[in-house]
Amino acid sequence: MVIAVVILLLVISSLLFHFLSPWWFTPIASNWTAIDQTINITFWITGTVFVAVNLFLAYVVYRYRYNKNRKAEYDPENRKLEGWLTVLTSIGIIAMLTPGLFVWADFVDVPADASEVEVVGQQWHWSFRLPGDDGQLGRTAIALINQNNPFGIDPDDPQGQDDVLINSNVLHLPIERPVKVLLRSKDVLHNFTVPQFRVKMDLVPGTQTYLWFTPTLLGRYEILCLELCGIAHYTMRGHVVVESEGDYQIWLNQ
Incomplete structure (x- = not known):
C-alpha cells in the first residue's frame, strides 16, 4: 500500500514540476517553431505513457498486494497482451518520429537566397568567416593553417582574397x-548551438557540416559548445548579435 502511494505521489510531483517549473525553453528567436512543436509532441506522448504506466503499476501493487490466502499464478506468455503492447508501442514511436522527419527535411533544405557564414571551432574559441564582395567563400585546407593563416585559406584561390575574417567570438x-x-573544426569534435535559434550541429574534424535558420528577433544571443572538447570546454562561448540591416552593414564595413 505504501509503495502504491509513493508511486502516485511521484506521478503527481512530476506533473507539477513539468507544468510549474520556471526552467523552460528560452524564447524562440528564429523560424524554427516546428522544432518546438516536435519537442512538445514528444513530451505529450512520453508524458502520457509515463502517467499510464505508473498508474497501472500503482494499481497492480495495490490490487495484488500480499495475501497469505491467495496463490499466485505463473503465466510466462500472453500473446494477446504482447500483441497489443507491440501495436501501441509502434504507434507511439511513429507519432514521435514522423514530425521530426518532416522538420529534418526542412532543416537540410537550405533556401536558395540564404547568405553564407563559416563558423570555425578550435580549443577553445569561435571564429567566423564571411564572403567578400564576390559573395563566395574561398577554398580552405587544414594543411594551410598556420600562425599567419589561421583559417587555412588557399592563397591561390581568388575567391578567398576578399573574405571577411572575424577573429573575435x-x-x-x-x-x-x-x-x-x-x-x-581545426582540432577535435565541437558542437555549435544557439538555444534561442533551436539549432545545433557537430563540427567534425576533416569534414564540413551545416545548418540554417532565419533570425527573427533583435538581440544578443550566446553561442555554446555542447560537445565536451577538453579541459576548458566550459569557456568556449561566443555571441550572435541580430540587428537591423542598416546596423549590420555598418558593422560589416568596419
Whole structure:
C-alpha cells in the first residue's frame, strides 16, 4: 500500500514540476517553431505513457498486494497482451518520429537566397568567416593553417582574397535574412548551438557540416559548445548579435 502511494505521489510531483517549473525553453528567436512543436509532441506522448504506466503499476501493487490466502499464478506468455503492447508501442514511436522527419527535411533544405557564414571551432574559441564582395567563400585546407593563416585559406584561390575574417567570438547577423552556417573544426569534435535559434550541429574534424535558420528577433544571443572538447570546454562561448540591416552593414564595413 505504501509503495502504491509513493508511486502516485511521484506521478503527481512530476506533473507539477513539468507544468510549474520556471526552467523552460528560452524564447524562440528564429523560424524554427516546428522544432518546438516536435519537442512538445514528444513530451505529450512520453508524458502520457509515463502517467499510464505508473498508474497501472500503482494499481497492480495495490490490487495484488500480499495475501497469505491467495496463490499466485505463473503465466510466462500472453500473446494477446504482447500483441497489443507491440501495436501501441509502434504507434507511439511513429507519432514521435514522423514530425521530426518532416522538420529534418526542412532543416537540410537550405533556401536558395540564404547568405553564407563559416563558423570555425578550435580549443577553445569561435571564429567566423564571411564572403567578400564576390559573395563566395574561398577554398580552405587544414594543411594551410598556420600562425599567419589561421583559417587555412588557399592563397591561390581568388575567391578567398576578399573574405571577411572575424577573429573575435562575436558574430553579427541581419534580422529576417536566412543564413546558412558552414561548420568546421581545426582540432577535435565541437558542437555549435544557439538555444534561442533551436539549432545545433557537430563540427567534425576533416569534414564540413551545416545548418540554417532565419533570425527573427533583435538581440544578443550566446553561442555554446555542447560537445565536451577538453579541459576548458566550459569557456568556449561566443555571441550572435541580430540587428537591423542598416546596423549590420555598418558593422560589416568596419
